[in-house]
Amino acid sequence: MAILGRACLIIALGLAVYGAAASIYGARARKPAWVESGRRAVYAMSGVVTIAFAILIAAFIRSDFSFGVVVDHSSTTTPLFYRATAAWSSQEGSLLLWVFLLSAWSSLILFVLARKGKLREIAPYATAVLCGLGGFFLFCSIFLANPFTTLANPPLEGAGLNPLLRYPSMMIHPPALYSGYTLFTVPFAFAIGALITGRLDASWITSTRRFALAAWFFLGLGILLGARWSYSELGWGGYWAWDPVENASLMPWLVGTAFLHSAMIQEKRGMLKVWNVSLVLAAGVLAVLGTFLVRSGILDSIHAFGASTLGVPFILLIATMAAASIGLVIWRRPSLRSEHRLDSLFSRESIFLLNNLVLVGLCFVVFWGTFFPLISEAVTGDKASVGPPWFDRYTVPLALILVLLSGIGPVIAWRRATVSKLARYLAIPLAVGVAVPLVLLGLGVSYHLEALLMFGIGAFALTVVAQEFVRGAGARRAMTGDPPPAALLALVRRNRRRYGGYVVHAGMAVLFIGVAASSTFHHQRDVRLSPGQTTKVGGYDVRYQKATFNVADDHRNTGALISLGAVLDVSKGGKHVATLNPSRGYYPDLSQGPVSRFYQGESTSEVGLQAGLRRDLWTAVEPDTSRIDRLAAEADRKFPDASPRLSLFIAGTLAAGYARNPPPATFRVIDSPLVTWIWLGGLIVVAGALIALWPVGLRARRTAPVGYGARVARELGRA
Amino acid sequence: MDFLLVLVVLAVVAVVVAWPLYRVARPTPGAGERSEVEALEAARDAKLREIRDSELDYRTGKLSEEDWRTIDAQLRAEAADILRQLDRVKGPEE
Amino acid sequence: MDPSRKRKIRLVVALAAAVVLASALVYTSFSASSEAKSPSQLVAGAQPGQSYELTGKVAHGSVRREGGALLFRVQDRADTTSVPVRYVGAVPDPFREGREVIVDVRKQGPMFVGEKDSLVTKCPSKFKAAHST
Numbered sequence: 036m037a038i039l040g041r042a043c044l045i046i047a048l049g050l051a052v053y054g055a056a057a058s059i060y061g062a063r064a065r066k067p068a069w070v071e072s073g074r075r076a077v078y079a080m081s082g083v084v085t086i087a088f089a090i091l092i093a094a095f096i097r098s099d100f101s102f103g104v105v106v107d108h109s110s111t112t113t114p115l116f117y118r119a120t121a122a123w124s125s126q127e128g129s130l131l132l133w134v135f136l137l138s139a140w141s142s143l144i145l146f147v148l149a150r151k152g153k154l155r156e157i158a159p160y161a162t163a164v165l166c167g168l169g170g171f172f173l174f175c176s177i178f179l180a181n182p183f184t185t186l187a188n189p190p191l192e193g194a195g196l197n198p199l200l201r202y203p204s205m206m207i208h209p210p211a212l213y214s215g216y217t218l219f220t221v222p223f224a225f226a227i228g229a230l231i232t233g234r235l236d237a238s239w240i241t242s243t244r245r246f247a248l249a250a251w252f253f254l255g256l257g258i259l260l261g262a263r264w265s266y267s268e269l270g271w272g273g274y275w276a277w278d279p280v281e282n283a284s285l286m287p288w289l290v291g292t293a294f295l296h297s298a299m300i301q302e303k304r305g306m307l308k309v310w311n312v313s314l315v316l317a318a319g320v321l322a323v324l325g326t327f328l329v330r331s332g333i334l335d336s337i338h339a340f341g342a343s344t345l346g347v348p349f350i351l352l353i354a355t356m357a358a359a360s361i362g363l364v365i366w367r368r369p370s371l372r373s374e375h376r377l378d379s380l381f382s383r384e385s386i387f388l389l390n391n392l393v394l395v396g397l398c399f400v401v402f403w404g405t406f407f408p409l410i411s412e413a414v415t416g417d418k419a420s421v422g423p424p425w426f427d428r429y430t431v432p433l434a435l436i437l438v439l440l441s442g443i444g445p446v447i448a449w450r451r452a453t454v455s456k457l458a459r460y461l462a463i464p465l466a467v468g469v470a471v472p473l474v475l476l477g478l479g480v481s482y483h484l485e486a487l488l489m490f491g492i493g494a495f496a497l498t499v500v501a502q503e504f505v506r507g508a509g510a511r512r513a514m515t516g517d518p519p520p521a522a523l524l525a526l527v528r529r530n531r532r533r534y535g536g537y538v539v540h541a542g543m544a545v546l547f548i549g550v551a552a553s554s555t556f557h558h559q560r561d562v563r564l565s566p567g568q569t570t571k572v573g574g575y576d577v578r579y580q581k582a583t584f585n586v587a588d589d590h591r592n593t594g595a596l597i598s599l600g601a602v603l604d605v606s607k608g609g610k611h612v613a614t615l616n617p618s619r620g621y622y623p624d625l626s627q628g629p630v631s632r633f634y635q636g637e638s639t640s641e642v643g644l645q646a647g648l649r650r651d652l653w654t655a656v657e658p659d660t661s662r663i664d665r666l667a668a669e670a671d672r673k674f675p676d677a678s679p680r681l682s683l684f685i686a687g688t689l690a691a692g693y694a695r696n697p698p699p700a701t702f703r704v705i706d707s708p709l710v711t712w713i714w715l716g717g718l719i720v721v722a723g724a725l726i727a728l729w730p731v732g733l734r735a736r737r738t739a740p741v742g743y744g745a746r747v748a749r750e751l752g753r754a
Numbered sequence: 755m756d757f758l759l760v761l762v763v764l765a766v767v768a769v770v771v772a773w774p775l776y777r778v779a780r781p782t783p784g785a786g787e788r789s790e791v792e793a794l795e796a797a798r799d800a801k802l803r804e805i806r807d808s809e810l811d812y813r814t815g816k817l818s819e820e821d822w823r824t825i826d827a828q829l830r831a832e833a834a835d836i837l838r839q840l841d842r843v844k845g846p847e848e
Numbered sequence: 849m850d851p852s853r854k855r856k857i858r859l860v861v862a863l864a865a866a867v868v869l870a871s872a873l874v875y876t877s878f879s880a881s882s883e884a885k886s887p888s889q890l891v892a893g894a895q896p897g898q899s900y901e902l903t904g905k906v907a908h909g910s911v912r913r914e915g916g917a918l919l920f921r922v923q924d925r926a927d928t929t930s931v932p933v934r935y936v937g938a939v940p941d942p943f944r945e946g947r948e949v950i951v952d953v954r955k956q957g958p959m960f961v962g963e964k965d966s967l968v969t970k971c972p973s974k975f976k977a978a979h980s981t
Contacts, residue, residue, distance in 0.1 A: 198941075269940070269941065270938060270939075270940065270941055271938045271940065271965065272938075376855065377855070392862065392865075392866075396866070396869060399869075399870070399873075400873060403873055403874070403877060404877065407877055407881060408884060411877075411878065411881060415878075417883045417884070417885075418883070418884040419878075419881035419882060419883045419884060419901075420881055420882065420884060420901055421877050421880055421881045422880075422882070422952075422966075424880070425876065425877060425880045425881075428876070429869075429872075429873065561916075561936075561937065561938070563915075563916055637941070637942065637944075638941060639941045640941055657939065659913070661913065701916065703938060
């Protein structure tokens with residue numbers, strides 16, 4: 036099957052080259068048949084890559100150890116779900132995933148556009164660009180990181196999946212992220228096509244905005260999933276570390292958010308054409324840059340996947356994309372002139388402009404901090420890096436301004452707002468925004484300026500959104516007399532983009548409030564406890580009740596054979612609040628002695644977590660295994676040829692001994708407020724994005740030669 | 755066995771890709787004129803959306819009636835303009 | 849004030865704000881950063897009290913726990929120079945001998961003291977070196 040897989044990749048590469056050539060030829064020679072052939076090449080490429088991908092996944096599921104990648108990343112003891120998804124934990128598999136997603140999305144979008152007959156002039160060039168990108172990744176896959184390399188003598192067992200990845204959301208995180216990255220290349224491709232053909236008009240911006248919204252949605256989902264994984268699975272208790280790879284995914288998302296707003300200005304007023312096309316091109320370049328950062332190991336990060344064989348080709352690709360973008364924009368500057376000018380500072384347009392400046396500013400901060408090691412090396416010769424405090428110093432104020440703008444934007448009208456109305460409209464939200472921090476201070480919350488500001492501004496933004504829904508439903512009722520629920524539904528259905536956007540704003544406000552509260556007001560203690568001892572964390576009494584152990588009872592489906600844990604009893608003022616069960620799972624290292632192998636391999640934290648709407652209690656344990664290690668080493672000496680069952684039995688006995696008489700263990704206990712608001716806010720953002728993305732039903736349009744005024748009125752009625 | 759499958763894949767791919775080149779060509783409007791119409795239709799839809807947005811702004815109390823009437827008239831004039839252009843480009847077919 | 853002059857003023861203000869932000873960024877990044885150094889570089893010349901970002905491999909057989917602290921040696925990727933590190937804080941799950949780590953340290957006498965929670969262990973790469981197909 037590996038031969039078929041390899042052949043499919045080569046066929047796909049050939050199709051990519053053909054697709055690009057046929058599309059360009061068909062466009063230039065005005066031969067629609069060739070354009071269609073080029074488009075079909077994309078469909079065929081997608082089909083062929085899907086076959087290759089299916090072969091790879093099947094090999095993993097079957098534990099076919101003639102495949103080198105399967106040996107390196109899976110084993111017969113890996114559960115089915117993780118076997119299937121282990122395919123993309125490897126360099127080779129993830130490249131294939133990228134191509135699979137790129138060709139799938141490209142096929143879908145080209146198919147839909149062709150059927151509707153839209154963007155006919157631009158589509159061939161966009162097809163060529165997408166084929167070019169797909170071809171690049173296929174080239175890397177075939178010649179630099181081939182997933183179908185076979186071993187002459189397949190081993191009996193594989194190395195197994197990295198235990199850190201045995202978490203459901205960790206398996207969905209790469210496809211979601213990669214969907215976001217590959218989707219951002221679609222508007223990139225269409226922007227290049229639009230520049231080449233000179234067709235940066237209303238239909239281009241409308242379609243591009245929809246692609247960008249889908250990309251933004253998936254990328255945001257991927258980022259959120261990564262943060263959640265970090266919090267619930269890793270032993271440090273945080274969700275964001277300004278790690279280069281995290282930043283790599285954030286940058287295109289920020290630029291995408293900016294574009295989603297400024298695109299509306301171009302739709303309405305024909306302004307900001309250069310800005311918009313630059314944003315789209317930048318998002319595409321940043322998406323590929325993000326992929327490169329994860330895969331090349333050029334920056335020190337927890338995600339460094341080593342193997343920088345991909346480094347040079349990627350740099351060439353990114354440089355080409357950037358150079359082509361800049362060149363095309365400069366060439367087409369004359370046709371990118373604005374049709375109108377900004378009417379008034381008191382307008383939604385100017386708020387959107389400010390929003391864009393803040394978002395691009397944020398992106399620049401993140402970019403600078405992420406690449407600083409390379410910049411400083413170029414300037415001073417030393418690789419220096421900046422840490423989270425530096426990032427926080429700039430991103431926090433910018434985030435505050437952003438949430439503030441998200442509260443003002445909905446309230447101000449397009450073109451020219453009536454200032455008196457604006458003031459009246461903002462009165463209640465402003466009052467709430469000022470009152471909330473004061474009330475919190477009054478209730479005893481300690482003074483932290485930035486957090487209190489975020490609470491106030493977040494409350495302001497949420498009140499604005501609530502007000503919008505209330506007034507909107509009221510306006511609809513005044514016009515149609517519907518009862519409130521029907522009015523609300525109809526309001527949202529007929530104004531999806533606006534109200535979907537409002538829901539997204541609300542979600543972001545909730546999310547930022549959660550971030551502010553949990554990062555400012557959390558209480559954390561790292562402490563060594565013996566059973567019976569208690570420690571105080573943020574008003575809670577945490578008592579280490581007893582130690583636990585588990586042998587070969589893998590109810591959490593983590594694949595760990597032995598786990599050592601603890602039972603912690605949390606109470607407040609004498610009243611029981613929660614029981615937490617943190618543990619540590621130990622994965623065997625087969626290169627070690629028969630008994631000690633069970634404790635010398637990887638170990639992962641199983642976090643003990645009680646999540647709540649008001650606060651989370653989070654704990655992780657690091658048992659002291661020094662005694663076990665000593666005894667295991669002795670057992671190795673005494674029973675050098677122990678059978679697997681005997682070794683496991685001995686190792687299990689050691690675990691039981693640990694639980695009976697445990698040495699002090701190290702605990703990290705965190706009490707952090709409103710962490711759940713982050714995930715809730717994220718869900719609300721997802722809901723809002725779906726509302727905005729939901730396709731509007733098509734309506735037949737027929738015109739009759741009547742006066743234009745009446746026609747406008749009739750068209751309005753149909754809209 | 756694998757080689758046979760490869761040949762099958764190659765054959766299917768070749769047929770899919772070459773199909774339009776051998777089919778009798780259907781008369782389709784040139785891509786250029788179609789883009790004009792498409793751009794104008796998109797502009798028209800955007801303008802209609804603007805008019806409705808503006809009315810919603812007025813009804814939810816962000817614009818005074820006077821301001822709204824001014825903007826509404828302006829937008830409707832722009833919409834009529836786009837419809838006029840559309841008619842011109844579409845020609846007397848309809 | 850006629851509209852085009854207003855526009856020019858707005859543009860100048862926006863550009864000025866961007867320049868100010870950029871300069872602040874650039875300046876603080878150079879002063880707030882910690883240099884990345886390998887063990888041999890640290891041995892060659894580390895200033896006491898100055899924070900450095902130490903990168904290297906955890907030397908085999910060097911990991912020890914002493915009370916609440918973790919003691920280990922970080923070995924250079926290129927040669928066998930290693931420096932002793934004393935670290936208190938969260939230990940990432942993948943931490944073990946032979947793995948690549950990054951930790952912020954300050955020199956205190958002969959020992960390098962790690963800053964709390966600054967220890968990062970790279971996800972072990974299961975990829976072999978570049979295949980030639």
